[in-house]
Amino acid sequence: MKRLIQYHLTLLLLIQLHMSLPHAMAQNNKTQLAITNAWIRKVPTISTHTAAYFQIKNTSNKNRILVNISSPIAAKIEIHTIEKKNGLSIMQHIDSILIPSHSKVTFKPGGYHIMVFNFDQQWFDQKTVPFTFQFDDGSSFVEHFIWQ
Numbered sequence: 001m002k003r004l005i006q007y008h009l010t011l012l013l014l015i016q017l018h019m020s021l022p023h024a025m026a027q028n029n030k031t032q033l034a035i036t037n038a039w040i041r042k043v044p045t046i047s048t049h050t051a052a053y054f055q056i057k058n059t060s061n062k063n064r065i066l067v068n069i070s071s072p073i074a075a076k077i078e079i080h081t082i083e084k085k086n087g088l089s090i091m092q093h094i095d096s097i098l099i100p101s102h103s104k105v106t107f108k109p110g111g112y113h114i115m116v117f118n119f120d121q122q123w124f125d126q127k128t129v130p131f132t133f134q135f136d137d138g139s140s141f142v143e144h145f146i147w148q
């Protein structure tokens, strides 16, 4: 009988751990930041660079700052914006981008984009490409981008 109770207690503890751990972890990074429409441009094979786009929505009460994006597809990846100067569109490298509380930021052609330099074309064979998003509070998560 004692053994049975102990077993039940252990099981209960395991269930509790199982339920609370992923929840606590998710709170830290992803649940309050939603990524949608994540895609990477399928450029011709002669191209060495490509770009990736997405929309990020911050449903939390806290401003978040995206400080880095990385991926196994390329060693050099930068966050870029496009500015118009004297009628010309010029790409600008930005160090970080604010994702304000309860709002969204869209990365799209002609605007914010993830610049991917000298990427490994073997990734064309994969359905998706993983990108890691890192924030100033130390949190991070991986999102999979579809070739398009």
Ligand SMILES: [Cu+2]
Pocket (backbone or CB within 6 Å): 080, 091, 092, 113, 114, 115
């Ligand atoms: Cu660019």
